[in-house]
Amino acid sequence: MKELYTRALSGTVYVGLLLLALKWQYALLSVFFFFGLVCLAEFKKLIELKSLIPYFVFSLLFIVFGLWKTIFGHTNGFSEAIQILLVITIFVLLILIKDLFSEKTIPLFASKRFIITTFYLSSGFVFLILIANFNSVFSPLLLLGAFILVWVNDTFAYLIGKNFGRQKLFPRISPKKTVEGFLGGLFFACIASYFIAQFTNTLNFTSWLVLGIIISVFGTLGDLIESKFKRQANVKDSGVIMPGHGGLLDRLDSIIFAAPFIYLFLKLITYVS
Numbered sequence: 336m337k338e339l340y341t342r343a344l345s346g347t348v349y350v351g352l353l354l355l356a357l358k359w360q361y362a363l364l365s366v367f368f369f370f371g372l373v374c375l376a377e378f379k380k381l382i383e384l385k386s387l388i389p390y391f392v393f394s395l396l397f398i399v400f401g402l403w404k405t406i407f408g409h410t411n412g413f414s415e416a417i418q419i420l421l422v423i424t425i426f427v428l429l430i431l432i433k434d435l436f437s438e439k440t441i442p443l444f445a446s447k448r449f450i451i452t453t454f455y456l457s458s459g460f461v462f463l464i465l466i467a468n469f470n471s472v473f474s475p476l477l478l479l480g481a482f483i484l485v486w487v488n489d490t491f492a493y494l495i496g497k498n499f500g501r502q503k504l505f506p507r508i509s510p511k512k513t514v515e516g517f518l519g520g521l522f523f524a525c526i527a528s529y530f531i532a533q534f535t536n537t538l539n540f541t542s543w544l545v546l547g548i549i550i551s552v553f554g555t556l557g558d559l560i561e562s563k564f565k566r567q568a569n570v571k572d573s574g575v576i577m578p579g580h581g582g583l584l585d586r587l588d589s590i591i592f593a594a595p596f597i598y599l600f601l602k603l604i605t606y607v608s
Contacts, residue, residue: 345577349586353482357475363467364401371397371460374584374591377574378456381564384448392449393457396420400461401468410471417465420458421602424595427454431560435508440567441560459591462598469601476535480543481597484550485590487527488520492555495519504555509562512555521551542604549600550593557592561585 356366375393379385399406400420403413427450434441467478496516504512528543538546561584565573574582584591 349577349583354479357467357479360468360473363475363478364397364464367460367464368394368397368401370583370587371457373574373576374460374582374587375452375456377576377582377584378452378564381568381570381573382443382448382451383568384452386449388449389452389457392453393460396453396457396461397464401464404471413471420461421595421599424454424458424462425599427451427458428592428595431455432556435556435560435563441563443567456591459594462594463590466594466598466601469598470605474537476537477601480531480535480537481546481550481593482590483531484524484527484547485554485593488524488547488551488554489558489589490520491523492516492520505559508559508566512559517551517555520555521548524548524551538604542600545600546597549596550589553593553596554589557589560592561588 352366356363371393372390375389379389400417403416404410431441431451463478466481467473467475469477492512493516496511496513496519499519500513500515502514503510504514504517524547525544528547529540532538532540532543561573565571572581573584573588576583577586
């Protein structure tokens with residue numbers, strides 16, 4: 336019972352901090368900058384990278400893309416820079432997905448460690464900020480909707496998998512995940528997308544429905560990839576900053592991985608409409 340209370344308290348603090356930060360653009364930047372540094376420290380430990388360079392790269396990417404107009408006084412080149420970052424990031428994430436399915440262990444040679452800390456983790460936080468400031472307009476409800484879909488997917492994947500799961504989804508990496516749990520999380524994320532569309536007045540239902548699918552699929556892949564990194568490092572959690580939950584990366588791995596794909600979809604529907 337004590338562990339349940341501890342888990343609930345740390346989870347409440349995390350969610351409360353996130354919700355408060357969504358009210359003001361610079362508060363969100365500050366909170367996600369802190370979250371990013373913590374996740375980066377946890378991830379560096381997982382992949383045994385001792386260099387301080389990733390902190391510099393993360394700070395540079397985060398500040399430049401988060402404060403582009405403030406720094407340069409205009410938005411010239413901003414869209415092009417995002418597109419370049421998006422292409423490289425998605426390419427690196429696709430390689431990680433390939434490693435998940437085709438490699439017994441994820442190869443971690445020296446240059447790859449720097450590549451994935453930059454274009455997997457650092458870029459993930461950059462795109463979270465870009466989603467909240469989509470088309471240079473502070474739109475926190477877009478980011479909130481994405482987080483809600485992650486939470487709904489994770490919650491129902493766990494509940495349905497625990498009570499009805501029989502077929503293992505990826506037993507080598509995460510023995511507790513089941514196909515039934517994945518489909519249950521996807522189903523309820525799709526239902527949640529209807530209510531998000533109704534109450535946020537941001538995107539139409541079809542767009543939120545597609546986002547629900549994107550988040551369920553890529554969020555699950557992100558969780559599995561982080562689980563594989565943890566398995567290679569022989570640890571249960573990425574850290575201890577959230578009592579009862581583990582590390583901050585354990586809570587954000589799904590949304591970090593899904594963020595570039597969410598942003599890509601938002602850009603696509605903007606061009607189509």
